[in-house]
Amino acid sequence: MYWRYTLRQKLPQKEPGWLPGSMRGAILYSPGDVRVQERPDPRIEQPTDAIIRVSAACVCGSDLWPYRGIQPVHQPSPMGHEYVGVVEEVGGDVKNLTKGQFVVGSFWASDNTCENCRAGYQSACLHRVGMGSLGSQAEYLRVPLADGTLVATPEMPPADLIPSYLAASDVLGTGWFAAVAAEAGPGKTVAVVGDGAVGLLGVLAARQLGAERIIAMSRHADRQKLALEFGATDIVTERGDEGIARIKEMTGGIGAHSVIEAVGTQESMMQAIRSTRPGGNVGFVGVSHDVSLDGMDLFWSLVKLQGGPAPVRRFLPHLMDLIGNRVIEPGKVFDLDLPLERAAEGYQAMDERRAVKALLRP
Amino acid sequence: MYWRYTLRQKLPQKEPGWLPGSMRGAILYSPGDVRVQERPDPRIEQPTDAIIRVSAACVCGSDLWPYRGIQPVHQPSPMGHEYVGVVEEVGGDVKNLTKGQFVVGSFWASDNTCENCRAGYQSACLHRVGMGSLGSQAEYLRVPLADGTLVATPEMPPADLIPSYLAASDVLGTGWFAAVAAEAGPGKTVAVVGDGAVGLLGVLAARQLGAERIIAMSRHADRQKLALEFGATDIVTERGDEGIARIKEMTGGIGAHSVIEAVGTQESMMQAIRSTRPGGNVGFVGVSHDVSLDGMDLFWSLVKLQGGPAPVRRFLPHLMDLIGNRVIEPGKVFDLDLPLERAAEGYQAMDERRAVKALLRP
Structure with a gap:
């Protein structure tokens, strides 16, 4: 992509x-x-x-x-x-x-x-x-x-x-890579940041990989509909800090196991990292333009991060x-x-x- | 720690x-x-x-x-x-x-x-x-x-x-976590950035986890000696860009499978990331003070990154x-x-x- x-x-x-x-x-x-x-x-x-x-x-x-x-x-x-x-x-x-x-x-x-x-x-x-x-x-x-x-x-x-x-x-291969990098699979709760084609197909990939719960983050009715068709189990319309709080609320306070980042902005990257539980995985495929990750944030998050060109x-x-x-x-x-x-x-x-x-x- | x-x-x-x-x-x-x-x-x-x-x-x-x-x-x-x-x-x-x-x-x-x-x-x-x-x-x-x-x-x-x-x-548990996060194991070439107690015990951990080749990056004779006792197979004295070049030279031009980062500075983090092959793993346990990771660098590196308090x-x-x-x-x-x-x-x-x-x- x-x-x-x-x-x-x-x-x-x-x-x-x-x-x-x-x-x-x-x-x-x-x-x-x-x-x-x-x-x-x-x-x-x-x-x-x-x-x-x-x-x-x-x-x-x-x-x-x-x-x-x-x-x-x-x-x-x-x-x-x-x-x-x-x-x-x-x-x-x-x-x-x-x-x-x-x-x-x-x-x-x-x-x-x-x-x-x-x-x-x-x-x-x-x-x-x-x-x-x-x-x-x-x-x-x-x-x-x-x-x-x-x-x-x-x-x-x-x-x-x-x-x-x-x-x-x-877009399918990229969303699929993000889901694999995020280690989506059986028993996992997967959150997807981004409702473009890649994010939507990340939802589809997570479903195919056997994820238990798939939370699509979207505020557009048509994209929400497609996310549900592709296998999303939940829709979250909040973003940023509110989106993070919502994901935590849905996951016993600790965050999703797997988060797919398919936007590539500072806000979306931080939303993805902070929505992930310690030891969880972030798969990022949004191109990380003008993104800068603070070492201490990443250190304390304890998340596993992988991304790049799929x-x-x-x-x-x-x-x-x-x-x-x-x-x-x-x-x-x-x-x-x-x-x-x-x-x-x-x-x-x-x-x-x-x-x-x-x-x-x- | x-x-x-x-x-x-x-x-x-x-x-x-x-x-x-x-x-x-x-x-x-x-x-x-x-x-x-x-x-x-x-x-x-x-x-x-x-x-x-x-x-x-x-x-x-x-x-x-x-x-x-x-x-x-x-x-x-x-x-x-x-x-x-x-x-x-x-x-x-x-x-x-x-x-x-x-x-x-x-x-x-x-x-x-x-x-x-x-x-x-x-x-x-x-x-x-x-x-x-x-x-x-x-x-x-x-x-x-x-x-x-x-x-x-x-x-x-x-x-x-x-x-x-x-x-x-x-220090042992922290070095061990770094080696696990870096997915050190059989058949792997592991590079260790940092020759303090944690880095040295990262060498020991990589050896116990079955790594094939363990490259300790150190310029101090006493620490090199201990690294070799703990199981290092190679010593690299260069650091920064020269250190990266040396690791690449030793790994067919593509970098180590696993890199342990046990310092926590901008230079050591970038040395670790750039010494890792695409799809390889960086385990970082140096506290990332004043470290800022550029999104595009991380994106194009295709490495998997995990670290934090062990x-x-x-x-x-x-x-x-x-x-x-x-x-x-x-x-x-x-x-x-x-x-x-x-x-x-x-x-x-x-x-x-x-x-x-x-x-x-x-």
Whole structure:
């Protein structure tokens, strides 16, 4: 989800794959100005690359940072890092994929063979490539390290499953990682701070992982409804100190076992840490902008803390099974479904919080 | 070890147990001024109390904060929170202890029955009492919540085991907690930041927990020697960025699996976090004074972080078994053994780093 923050600075001024071409893709020109226009067709650059025809992409909460000007836009930039699609072409070293397969990948391309990948931290792959630099909000996409990055479905999925597979590419995998990092499981009370797509899918993950009680913290009726559909057992509308007090009140005065933090602000991080009992776990996946944790606060809390860019690839095969077998339907987070050509409307709706998440179809 | 920091402010101006009496005990009058003098004999105040005759106490790194004036000394304060001794008297509700038993307790008195205690976080006991307010550097000591706090040996131990049992009261239990929080274990490479008593016993704990490789970070020959005796396989003398680089060099470029932080400064915390691989664990038990963790640093590190005041009581029975069976000899950290009357010399030697840890015998 959040690769863009550090990666953007390291990108070449011009992506080498850009050649004159005719595919359509979203480009951010300046804050608030997203246009869908012709972009050069991507091509195989490394023998480990694949080119996919994008079936669906979407707008991420993190795409709103440059859109809102919080993150500078130095040049027109291709957008999007979430994707599902059909393999169109593979490089000479790609062994496990063939043309025509339906595939899902994460927002980090990873080799899935290095020591960090083998340990389940593909988002820290020693050869990782951030997909956002390649721009998945387009008709075609080059996927580096294709064998390590892409997971194929057994067969071409029915159309109604496309949104759920797309969710697996980032927001589901990120919410799932947060729930795993928070050690959600049987007998546990899990609180979820944040009611965006990631927080909501953190609720779904906690439910799948067997949590006993799942408290969604939300003050929006539509998001509360979705949280309940995904398995929340309780809704708390208070936030900050009042939210903490409410969670403690519901947990015998000591706090939740597991707390998922899916916002990334100082307030939400402290709300998460202080809502957790001693020895409990905080899984944080909101990007921690301008967050500073006081050592003594953390010391006295006795909580276990883990977060960061989710290693979605670790969870993809399992999540894709759950989706294919219709056990979960994470695609419900998409409440706006647009043709790619109308990408600008998707950004605007999310920016104005009229939509939780916008799906874009090339 | 570190109860004093937050607790001191909450203490009553005068400990209720202080009555005219004749026992000898250490009192800190002002920075640098520790005196052993008459203190009122403690007496049973609650039916859950026990009074022990102190066999040995010691000076803690955290006792040096007020001694150095880093932490204000508002009034003459009894000192010490580490202790072993013999039960002298028990209150009417004490079920499991009898006069004459040799006991070890931690620096937090805890009931060992509340939900936090049952979860293994006795340092967050809902009824905890910081022992430092009672002052164990004395002939006698009142121990609140005695049934929950004290663990008795099967029989009166031989004199040469006293230092090791005393170490279990804090520094061993704290180093052990750090190693557990860092998930030290078979197949793991563990790095230890800090070569004080806690860091050195973190090395011992990592060895007992089965770690494969244990890297002690120390630049003092005597401490290096003790680290090697306790089970370190490697010594790294560099610190800060150079120390991080050295650990990475020794671990295929990705960092240690487990890092123990036993200092509590900004530099040591960052050294610990940055020496840890993605998905690895940092156990921090140095009190995090003036430490501030940047959210993005922590986010991108992908490490798991847990620390705080060690729930020593969780580990005491096991540690006391290991000591009684002479499997471990944590008492080696005491390199200065003084009669209580010479407590001031112990403080001075530790302040000047001439001693790792001073034992005091009433």
